[in-house]
Amino acid sequence: MTRYTLNVPVKYDDNGTEKTSFRRVGAVFENQRRDSDETFLSIKLDFPVGATELVAFPAKAGDDSDVTE
Template sequence: MTTYVLTVPVTYKRDNQEHTSYRRVGAVFENTKTDTGEAFLSIKLDFPVAVTELVAFQPKARDAEEGGDHI
């Protein structure tokens, strides 16, 4: 299982120069369905923001051809 640190870029000025720092807001886990082998991402947030977990799936071939707004 691959994991990533989920961050938000924050831009600020110091000594009249613009800088960007990255603040951690959660983690992303790459998983695989056991029955089909299909990959999906699970996102865990460090703090509640209306929801505490989001899951993203790769679009199916017909969804990508039709515009992808189908569930």
């Protein structure tokens, strides 16, 4: 099962330069249906999110303590 961290991009100003940081809001799990081997994604949020854009990144090694299941 492949896992991604789910993040919200947050834009901010750093001495006149616009930068983006990413705040974790959950996890995305890639799963396979047993009957058809079809791939599907399951999204688990850490808390209710009021965002218009979410970004998923591959999970980093040792990031298991933050997994939302």
